[in-house]
Amino acid sequence: MRINRILKAAAATAIILASSLSAHAADVLANVKSAGVLKVGTETAFAPFDYIDAGEHAGLNVDLFAEIGKELGVKIEWVALPWEGVLPGLEAGKFDIVAGPATITKARMERYRFTPPIAEATVAILKKAGDEKIAKPEDIAGKAIGAGKASAQLDQLKAFGQKLGKPVEIREYPGNTEAYADLAAGRIAGVANSLPNIAFVAKQRPDTFAVVLPPFGVKAYFGYPGMKDADHASLMDAIDKAMLKIKADGRLAAIQKKWFGQSFDTPDYIKEPAL
Incomplete structure (x- = not known):
């Protein structure tokens, strides 16, 4: 009888823990929506993606995240750091996603989840x-x-x-x-x-x-890295959906042309990076 009670208690605890983890998995997106703010980490010395122009934060990332914010119904809060501190800052929870952007590589994909590519990175x-x-x-x-x-x-x-x-x-x-x-x-x-x-x-x-010219590097693409865990999955899913919509309706191409003078033909997702 005592063993049965212990087994039942353990099973109940497992169910509660599983439910708690499931609920917690949506917490990052829920918290972003509740606060009405998406915190974005970046380096402001990577023109034309992110840089300071006459004292103002400017670049492709600023324009693109403004559109992502509209799709998610939240404001964008920028957190600027030197590049070597940006990815550690993401892991430390200082912000929700990195603008960067970062070149999508096999090694980085093992550690982070990337959004759809935003430009070529050769x-x-x-x-x-x-x-x-x-x-x-x-x-x-x-x-x-x-x-x-x-x-x-x-x-x-x-x-x-x-x-x-x-x-x-x-x-x-x-x-x-x-x-x-x-x-x-x-x-x-x-x-x-x-x-x-x-x-x-x-x-x-x-x-x-x-x-x-020509470029010497392996053909590669830029993307925005986020955390690769269950807690952030719902947020990254929402950002991916927003970005694919922005790409499909031509907003991404217009932003690319504004900053590069041309648009890039990028895949929706990178599964096997060349790097």
Whole structure:
């Protein structure tokens, strides 16, 4: 009899725990809806996605998350950090999702859940305007090239540099703004970043910078990372739904054209990243 009571009590506890976990799984979305605020972590030195323009936060992420906020019926609250602190901040619960964006890679997909891609992220080199010594990506051999710390662009630069005859002197920067400043000052010969980013920078300052074509990196895409757990599943589902609607009705393409001068043909989801 006593054993039966213990078994019944254990079964009841398991049911209550399962119910509690199920209810808790919807808590993140429910809390966002209840507060009327979606907290978004980002780095504000990654133009044209996120940057400070005349003291104002601007970029593709600002425009796109404004549309996501409309679809979810919430306001967007931005939390700015250096890039190396953004993903740890997400895991620490400082915000609900990362704008970044981040290159979608196999390693990152094991740890995070990504939204539908927002743009292509293939890596290329930015050089000083008029620098005839770098006509193609392979010409960076033996030269000092910068890239952002903890970035997929840095990883690809390292891999590409190992294939060249002379080692590339790789310099890591906390943000791309610092790397671009060093390039403009002649302290480095180039900066490795995604083609959309450097194309925007070269467009803004054509007398200072130029893009080295073709891109040297593996074809990749940018997405917004969120937590890959049951608690965040409902929130990520809601954001995915909103983003696919924004893509289908042409708003995403219009935002891309505004910031890149062109739109990108991106898949709805990435299941097997090339990186």
